Amino acid sequence: MSTMVKRRLLNHSDIIAALGLVSIVVMMVVPLPAGILDILITLNITASVLTLMLAIFAQDPLEFSALPSLLLTLTLFRLSLNISATRLILLDGHAGQIIQQFGEFVIRGNTVVGFIIFLILVLIQFIVITKGAERVSEVAARFTLDAMPGKQMSIDADLNAGMINEQQARDRRKAIQQEADFYGAMDGSTKFVKGDAIAAIIILFINIIGGFITGVLMQGLPLLDALHKYTLLTIGEGLVSQIPALLISTSTGLVVTRADSETNLGENLVKQLFRKPKALFITAGVLILLALLGLPILPLFMVAAALIVLGVTLQRKTKKSVVVESAAARETEIEESKKPENVLNLLNVDHMELELGYALIALVDVQQGGDLLDRIVLIRRQIASELGFIVPVIRVRDNMNLQPNQYVIKIRGAEIASSEILADHYMAMSGGMDDDEIPGTPTKEPSFGLDAKWINAMYREQAELNGWMVVDAPTVLATHITEVIKTQAWEILSRQDVKTLVDHAKSQAPAVVDELIPEMLSLGQIQKVLANLLRERVSIKDMVLILETLADFANSTKDLDRLTEHVRQALARQILQPLLGKDKSLPVITLDPQIEQQILDSIQPSEYGTYLALDPKVLHVLMQNLTAEVEKVVLKGYTPVIVCAPVVRINLKRVTERQLPQLMVLSYNELVQGVQVQAVGMVGMNRAS
Numbered sequence: 001m002s003t004m005v006k007r008r009l010l011n012h013s014d015i016i017a018a019l020g021l022v023s024i025v026v027m028m029v030v031p032l033p034a035g036i037l038d039i040l041i042t043l044n045i046t047a048s049v050l051t052l053m054l055a056i057f058a059q060d061p062l063e064f065s066a067l068p069s070l071l072l073t074l075t076l077f078r079l080s081l082n083i084s085a086t087r088l089i090l091l092d093g094h095a096g097q098i099i100q101q102f103g104e105f106v107i108r109g110n111t112v113v114g115f116i117i118f119l120i121l122v123l124i125q126f127i128v129i130t131k132g133a134e135r136v137s138e139v140a141a142r143f144t145l146d147a148m149p150g151k152q153m154s155i156d157a158d159l160n161a162g163m164i165n166e167q168q169a170r171d172r173r174k175a176i177q178q179e180a181d182f183y184g185a186m187d188g189s190t191k192f193v194k195g196d197a198i199a200a201i202i203i204l205f206i207n208i209i210g211g212f213i214t215g216v217l218m219q220g221l222p223l224l225d226a227l228h229k230y231t232l233l234t235i236g237e238g239l240v241s242q243i244p245a246l247l248i249s250t251s252t253g254l255v256v257t258r259a260d261s262e263t264n265l266g267e268n269l270v271k272q273l274f275r276k277p278k279a280l281f282i283t284a285g286v287l288i289l290l291a292l293l294g295l296p297i298l299p300l301f302m303v304a305a306a307l308i309v310l311g312v313t314l315q316r317k318t319k320k321s322v323v324v325e326s327a328a329a330r331e332t333e334i335e336e337s338k339k340p341e342n343v344l345n346l347l348n349v350d351h352m353e354l355e356l357g358y359a360l361i362a363l364v365d366v367q368q369g370g371d372l373l374d375r376i377v378l379i380r381r382q383i384a385s386e387l388g389f390i391v392p393v394i395r396v397r398d399n400m401n402l403q404p405n406q407y408v409i410k411i412r413g414a415e416i417a418s419s420e421i422l423a424d425h426y427m428a429m430s431g432g433m434d435d436d437e438i439p440g441t442p443t444k445e446p447s448f449g450l451d452a453k454w455i456n457a458m459y460r461e462q463a464e465l466n467g468w469m470v471v472d473a474p475t476v477l478a479t480h481i482t483e484v485i486k487t488q489a490w491e492i493l494s495r496q497d498v499k500t501l502v503d504h505a506k507s508q509a510p511a512v513v514d515e516l517i518p519e520m521l522s523l524g525q526i527q528k529v530l531a532n533l534l535r536e537r538v539s540i541k542d543m544v545l546i547l548e549t550l551a552d553f554a555n556s557t558k559d560l561d562r563l564t565e566h567v568r569q570a571l572a573r574q575i576l577q578p579l580l581g582k583d584k585s586l587p588v589i590t591l592d593p594q595i596e597q598q599i600l601d602s603i604q605p606s607e608y609g610t611y612l613a614l615d616p617k618v619l620h621v622l623m624q625n626l627t628a629e630v631e632k633v634v635l636k637g638y639t640p641v642i643v644c645a646p647v648v649r650i651n652l653k654r655v656t657e658r659q660l661p662q663l664m665v666l667s668y669n670e671l672v673q674g675v676q677v678q679a680v681g682m683v684g685m686n687r688a689s
Contacts, residue, residue: 048244280311359404388541592684
């Protein structure tokens with residue numbers, strides 16, 4: 001039966017709320033009998049106590065998200081009761097039994113005492129509780145809004161890493177938005193309570209003056225009798241109104257000041273106030289000392305004894321729980337060690353790891369201002385945006401075997417790069433010009449090998465004025481991680497990553513994926529093509545175009561190098577875009593036709609693909625001449641780019657990528673229409689030196 005009633009109330013809750021608000025407004029105009037006013041005052045007190053209880057037992061502010069609207073409703077209800085009570089006091093000289101008896105009980109017929117108590121209650125509510133709650137709401141709203149972008153990025157990072165699904169991400173975003181809306185609404189709703197306190201003081205004086213005039217002029221009462229009667233009723237009405245208002249203000253303060261959402265207020269206070277027996281013993285000692293100095297002995301000794309008993313009890317329980325937890329931990333460890341499946345955890349290899357020396361731990365410690373973890377999230381977003389490649393989660397851990405300022409970047413457990421940075425210094429790079437006026441420790445920039453200095457923070461402004469590029473230690477490390485990822489992306493890319501990319505592309509173009517996989521190419525073959533592209537830093541973001549191109553040519557050839565060249569031609573505009581000047585010109589180095597033909601004749605097929613079987617002497621001369629041309633182009637301020645035949649391109653790139661990693665090797669088929677090719681050098685065998 002109760003379930004049915006509850007369901008009916010929920011089904012008609014909107015109608016009930018609308019009628020309730022309309023009734024509150026009507027109460028301000030329509031006179032109410034004293035009996036009905038008593039019932040409504042009782043409801044006001046009940047609602048205030050219930051609100052306080054809900055605030056105490058709520059574990060999270062969002063559990064009481066209706067509080068801002070409830071504050072407005074209760075404040076309006078309380079003001080309507082004030083108006084109704086004032087009307088009865090001035091017209092009839094009586095406002096119901098609750099107001100009458102409340103005034104007589106609290107102030108015992110002494111109007112001066114009652115007036116002072118009323119003013120104290122109003123001041124407590126207005127200056128202490130409401131003012132503090134208003135300030136906390138304002139600060140909480142501002143900080144919640146400021147933290148929203150960081151929380152959103154954290155959710156996106158977890159979603160990209162596969163730690164949460166799309167539904168969980170939507171739920172988290174919704175919770176963040178609700179939290180911001182709640183604190184913003186609380187910031188405004190506290191103004192209602194503040195205004196209610198001010199209105200109570202004004203209403204008090206209006207009722208006293210109006211009642212005095214009514215009693216003397218209209219009812220013919222003596223001056224003192226009129227003053228006593230109406231002051232008693234007014235103060236009684238004010239106390240009946242202000243005590244619920246005080247409860248509501250306290251509820252507001254409790255909700256907005258909650259910093260721990262794991263437990264309710266009572267559990268939180270008990271755990272934190274009585275978790276340190278030493279604090280209880282010291283407090284008891286202070287009370288005993290005060291008693292010995294001349295303060296009343298009995299109350300101080302009683303409280304001190306209670307604190308000592310409580311402290312001893314907590315101390316015994318703490319020791320017992322520590323012993324029990326230690327024994328349980330040992331048993332758990334023994335049981336876990338006996339499980340054969342736990343050995344499998346030792347076989348896991350992280351895709352990427354970042355190991356830090358102990359002096360660099362502060363870079364990842366949020367409490368010490370470290371933001372490296374947030375930077376890593378941004379790096380993963382940047383790589384996804386630029387290369388279309390989802391970087392796996394980067395494990396960050398400390399390694400006591402490293403030097404204090406050393407860090408190591410690993411891929412699949414193997415060290416790829418390492419360097420040393422000074423966490424409390426800045427790296428200054430002069431661009432080739434040394435400046436002895438700025439003291440510092442000489443070093444090499446780890447990402448690009450530039451000459452640099454570690455300088456103290458006090459010299460940062462001077463270095464910047466002298467034209468040096470100055471960056472902090474976390475930026476140096478973040479840049480190094482980014483470059484390692486871009487360089488080794490082809491090696492990091494796993495088959496599972498490819499499956500994720502293909503599934504995402506399938507949501508956009510299912511026909512292409514169904515046609516290509518697995519009838520034409522396997523997932524492993526697509527992985528090798530994507531790895532070939534990433535090896536030369538070609539973005540694989542346009543997966544639909546890549547898969548369409550593979551589907552177009554997979555029937556004619558299964559050679560992955562040739563398929564890679566076809567995909568590069570389809571992505572030619574994207575490849576050329578960062579290489580073009582403002583006038584759409586492309587400065588390039590060309591190959592002498594004779595050496596290009598010689599390279600073409602030296603290409604040999606194998607089961608692992610094609611390779612270049614060029615005479616070592618010829619290859620040595622070719623590399624010398626190519627290096628010389630690249631240096632000339634770089635000195636002119638151009639990006640080194642060489643063009644050659646499509647069949648020659650991939651083999652020439654593999655030969656030059658170790659000695660000349662910065663050299664871009666393009667094929668003639670990648671020079672799309674509209675690009676102005678400008679030859680700035682030629683490589684031939686007769687230029688050997």
